[in-house]
Amino acid sequence: MFVYCDKCKWTQDDFWSEEGDCYNPFNYVAQYQKYVFERPRDDMDWRIADEKTGDVKTVSRLEYVATLFESMAKTIRKQKYIKYEDYLEQNPEGLCPECDNPLTLD
Ligand SMILES: [Zn+2]
Numbered sequence: 413m414f415v416y417c418d419k420c421k422w423t424q425d426d427f428w429s430e431e432g433d434c435y436n437p438f439n440y441v442a443q444y445q446k447y448v449f450e451r452p453r454d455d456m457d458w459r460i461a462d463e464k465t466g467d468v469k470t471v472s473r474l475e476y477v478a479t480l481f482e483s484m485a486k487t488i489r490k491q492k493y494i495k496y497e498d499y500l501e502q503n504p505e506g507l508c509p510e511c512d513n514p515l516t517l518d
Pocket residue numbers: 417418419420421422508509510511512513
């Protein structure tokens with residue numbers, strides 16, 4: 413579940429959870445571990461998309477991992493409410509932190 417603003421388009425990543433296979437940045441990054449280790453070493457087809465342009469480029473395995481962590485770090489820095497319970501406690505009115513418009517939960 414995540415929260416966003418229809419008016420100014422403010423949003424953040426999904427709320428985090430500690431339970432099982434639920435979403436949080438640790439589980440998200442860990443899902444790539446098996447993928448990175450199990451691909452053949454000579455497989456040069458590590459592709460990433462530019463965040464702004466969407467252009468896809470081929471990179472090394474190390475660059476692929478570095479980009480994954482950098483992307484996750486950017487997402488984490490934008491997170492205002494870590495858990496759904498934090499959102500309810502810190503923003504009981506459910507108003508956008510940027511424009512005070514009522515937020516939408518999805
Ligand atoms: Zn807003």
